[in-house]
Amino acid sequence: MDFGLDDKTALVTGAGGRIGSVDCEVLAAEGTDVVALDVDIDAAETVADDIEDAGGTARALECDLTDRDAVAETVSAIDEDVGGIDVLINNAGMVDARDRVEDFDDDVWDRDVAVNLxxxxxxTRAVYPGMKEREWxxxxxxxxxxxxxxxxxxASYSATKSALIGFGKTLALExxxxxxTSNVVxxxxxxxxxxxxxxxxxxxVDEHFARIAKATPMRRLGREEDVANLIAYLCSEQAEYITGQVVGVTGGVDLFSF
Known part of the structure; x- marks a missing residue:
């Protein structure tokens, strides 16, 4: 199926991570010009180089998403270079906090709110006006x-990830x-x-992973491609009537079962 993305530019944040890198690869395979954005420029460059080696088009950029001025400057530079960002994958996030609320580190909470949300x-605020102007x-x-x-x-991870659902639905309405279109994966x-x-x-290998796999109806955990393939579809022309949705990629682990 042709997803109609050949003339589009996709910006992927947190592109150097496991999910972000595969998002980049799948979108590049669909013909998009990928901008791999990460605070770790070495990781972003590795992703971009792999895409170029595979025959795709990609570039790597370094940016700290918590620096609003730097984000605006980076997006402006991309716009001038390629004519605008058509696809935005808000993938960057922190997921390493592991403490009960009464023991939670305030600095970690502030960091996760700053990065994730x-x-x-x-x-998004920097990219959105260009999308609105081009009407796509x-x-x-x-x-x-x-x-x-x-x-x-x-606490910080689940709270910020929940907030992204509300933010995504608001973007869909506006x-x-x-x-x-705006959707949440x-x-x-x-x-x-x-x-x-x-x-x-x-x-x-990991008892925690095994416990989750046992609780998953499909009896396995997820792969990065499971996420990236859905994202590519939601970015396609075929998905033009899908907006404001939260789509789980869970193997059914969120389902009630006896």
């Missing part, structure tokens, strides 16, 4: 199953009459090649 706002745009916010179900020991845990391991073997 305000960083997403900063880049696709925005994807990366939430999590923790964003609608909570996460034990993940962009609907301007050719802009909410994965469960994504573990790369470990998803291919049978549960008994996974137990020997």
């Amino acid at each position: 305000t960083g997403t706002y900063n880049v 745009g696709r925005i994807i916010n990366m939430s999590s199953v923790a964003g609608w179900q909570g996460g034990f020991g993940q 962009g609907a009459q301007h050719g802009i 909410a994965p469960s845990i994504v573990v790369g090649a470990l998803a291919d391991l049978p549960i008994d073997q996974l137990e020997g």
Whole structure:
């Protein structure tokens, strides 16, 4: 299926990470000109180089999403270079906090709000006017199953991922009459090649992963491609009537079962 993305430019934040890098690769394979944005320029450059080696088009840029002026300058430079950003994948985020609320580190809370939520706002606010002017745009916010179900020991992560759902739906309402769709992708845990391991073997690698796999109706954890393929579709011409939706990539782990 031709997703109609050959003449589009996609900006992916947190592009150097596991999910972000595969998002970049899949979008590049669909013909988009990919801008891999990350605070870690070396990681972003690795992603861009791999895409170029595979015959795609990509460039790497360094930017701290918590620096609003730097974000605005970066987006302006991209606009001047390629004529505008058509697809925005708000993938960047922190997920390393593990403490109960009474023991939670205030600095970690502030950091996660700044990166996961305000960083997403900063880049979206910079990109959105161009989409509105061109009357075409696709925005994807990366939430999590923790964003609608909570996460034990993940106060800052689950709170910010929940906020991204509200933000994404607001963007859908405001962009609907301007050719802009906004959707939210909410994965469960994504573990790369470990998803291919049978549960008994996974137990020997990580008991926590194995416990989640057992609770998942599909009896496996997620792969980065599971997320990236959905994102590519939601960015396509075929998905032009889909907006304001939260789509889980969970293997059914969020379903009630006995």
